[in-house]
Amino acid sequence: MASKAIYFRCLAVGVVASLLPVAGMAAPLSLVLEAHHFTPDHIVVPAGSRFKLLVTSHDTTPDEFESPDLRVEKILLPGQTISVMAGPLSPGRYKFYDDYHPEAAHGIVEAK
Amino acid sequence: MLASFIIVFREVLEAGLIVGIVMAATAGVPRRGRYLWGGLFAGLAGAGLLAALLGELTQMFAGNGQDVFDAAILIFAVLMLAWHAAWMARHGREMATQMRDMGAEVLAGQRTMKAMAVVIAIAILREGSEVALFLYGIATAANLSAASLISGGILGVLAGGAVSWTLYRGLLAIPLRHLFGVTSTLISLLAAGMAGQAAALLANDDYIPALGYQLWNSSRLLSTGSIAGKAAQALLGYSDRPMGIQLLAWIVTLCVLLWLSHRPSKSKHSSAGNLNHA
Numbered sequence: 004m005a006s007k008a009i010y011f012r013c014l015a016v017g018v019v020a021s022l023l024p025v026a027g028m029a030a031p032l033s034l035v036l037e038a039h040h041f042t043p044d045h046i047v048v049p050a051g052s053r054f055k056l057l058v059t060s061h062d063t064t065p066d067e068f069e070s071p072d073l074r075v076e077k078i079l080l081p082g083q084t085i086s087v088m089a090g091p092l093s094p095g096r097y098k099f100y101d102d103y104h105p106e107a108a109h110g111i112v113e114a115k
Numbered sequence: 116m117l118a119s120f121i122i123v124f125r126e127v128l129e130a131g132l133i134v135g136i137v138m139a140a141t142a143g144v145p146r147r148g149r150y151l152w153g154g155l156f157a158g159l160a161g162a163g164l165l166a167a168l169l170g171e172l173t174q175m176f177a178g179n180g181q182d183v184f185d186a187a188i189l190i191f192a193v194l195m196l197a198w199h200a201a202w203m204a205r206h207g208r209e210m211a212t213q214m215r216d217m218g219a220e221v222l223a224g225q226r227t228m229k230a231m232a233v234v235i236a237i238a239i240l241r242e243g244s245e246v247a248l249f250l251y252g253i254a255t256a257a258n259l260s261a262a263s264l265i266s267g268g269i270l271g272v273l274a275g276g277a278v279s280w281t282l283y284r285g286l287l288a289i290p291l292r293h294l295f296g297v298t299s300t301l302i303s304l305l306a307a308g309m310a311g312q313a314a315a316l317l318a319n320d321d322y323i324p325a326l327g328y329q330l331w332n333s334s335r336l337l338s339t340g341s342i343a344g345k346a347a348q349a350l351l352g353y354s355d356r357p358m359g360i361q362l363l364a365w366i367v368t369l370c371v372l373l374w375l376s377h378r379p380s381k382s383k384h385s386s387a388g389n390l391n392h393a
Contacts, residue, residue, distance in 0.1 A: 053328075064252030067245065071340035074319065074356060077181055078248060080170045086178045088319050091328055102122065103249050 028053055031086070036068075036079065036101060036108060037061035044110035050094040051114075059084040066108070070099035073112065090114070119267035120274070122249055125342060126242040127275025129349040130158075133238040135279040136305060136350075137231050139286035140199070140298035144224040154232030158239025165240060166247040182316045185241065189313040192237045193368060195230040196306040200299060200376040202227045246272075301350070303372035307365045308352020314364035315354070326359025 029049065034056055035042045048054045058068050058079060066079045073089040079101075092114035101108035134155075141147050165172070172180040206224075246268070253264045289297055318325040334355040338344045347353035352365050 064256050065248040066252075067249075071334070071338055071344075071355070074315070074354075078169055078173070078245065080173065080248075083170060083173055084178075085173060085181075088321070103252055106118065 031055040031057045034058045035061060036066055039104045039107035041108055041110040047113045047115055051091045053090045056087040057084055067102040069102040072097035116263040116267035119264040120271045123246055123268040123271025124275045125345055126246045127272050128278055129345055130238040130242040131275050131279025132349045134235050135282035136301045137235055138283045140302050141231055144228055147228050150228035150232040154235030158236040159243055161240040162243025162247050165244040179320045182320050186313040186316040188237050189309045192234050193306045193310045195233045196302055197372055197375060198230045199227050200302055200372050204376045204378060299376035303369055304351050306372050307369035310368035311352045311361040311365035315358050315361040318358050318360045328358055329356045330359055330362060332356050
């Protein structure tokens with residue numbers, strides 16, 4: 004089951020990466036949302052440059068990846084992976100959360 | 116319960132503020148009721164459909180399907196508002212001041228009501244699909260607290276609806292001769308905000324240049340994460356960290372809409388009678 008999930012994640016990453024060749028940008032960072040928790044829940048990105056997050060849901064119900072700090076609001080259905088572009092950020096800590104379960108599912112993007 | 120109340124209230128409020136302004140802006144248009152209801156029900160049906168198809172939509176446009184769709188319907192709503200502004204400039208004043216003498220205006224009124232029904236439907240579609248998915252998640256999670264979450268959601272719908280209704284009634288309390296000026300300004304701001312949001316969505320996915328990713332940061336003053344910030348975003352197009360292209364789209368749209376709604380009327384019979392130009 005876990006290997007299947009990883010396979011799909013790699014497939015999703017591969018498909019998105021091949022369709023969106025972005026020059027001069029770091030490799031996308033992957034996040035998994037499972038049981039209403041983000042893994043990892045602390046991501047470090049370089050300050051001052053654009054970056055991409057790939058968020059995959061292993062939850063059983065719809066989630067909404069949201070962050071006013073990162074200017075993101077995107078619905079994430081079970082089993083799907085969404086790509087989120089953000090930045091450039093000035094150094095600091097930026098909150099993100101699942102707006103449908105904000106108490107449990109939240110994390111931090113740290114720009115250094 | 117409080118959490119689900121806040122989530123649903125926020126979404127309903129965002130759509131409801133737009134609906135309230137559209138209702139006030141079309142006050143006096145004959146037979147508008149069925150178009151307003153039509154827009155409402157089309158929006159609710161569309162929200163359900165969008166929620167059901169969101170999985171497929173997300174995968175379109177190289178994973179940018181949600182953003183591209185959102186931007187497309189926002190731009191469509193802006194065009195409808197512009198059309199309404201142009202039409203109201205020509206006919207709105209007569210309608211507001213000579214309510215009894217309409218005749219041919221009735222037919223023309225139906226056309227602007229169609230445009231405004233589309234705007235209402237789009238506003239409800241955008242926020243309604245989020246509410247639908249949120250409530251669907253609660254319903255399928257078979258959570259013990261589902262009943263309390265659902266009641267929070269229902270209270271959220273009622274409270275959001277009440278605020279919108281209050282906005283509508285408040286606008287109608289404005290004397291008729293000033294109402295046109297106030298609503299046309301509000302419609303212009305709505306359209307500018309929508310155009311700015313559409314531009315920001317497209318720029319964030321690299322379809323158009325951003326012209327600066329963050330012109331300023333006023334999130335300490337008013338965060339778009341707060342309810343007041345969301346309301347300012349829905350009403351005025353406020354953003355606490357605007358992109359260059361977003362501000363540009365906002366300014367251009369605002370200027371065009373204000374020009375459309377305030378340019379002198381060319382129709383001959385507008386010179387007759389006691390017209391109050393805003």
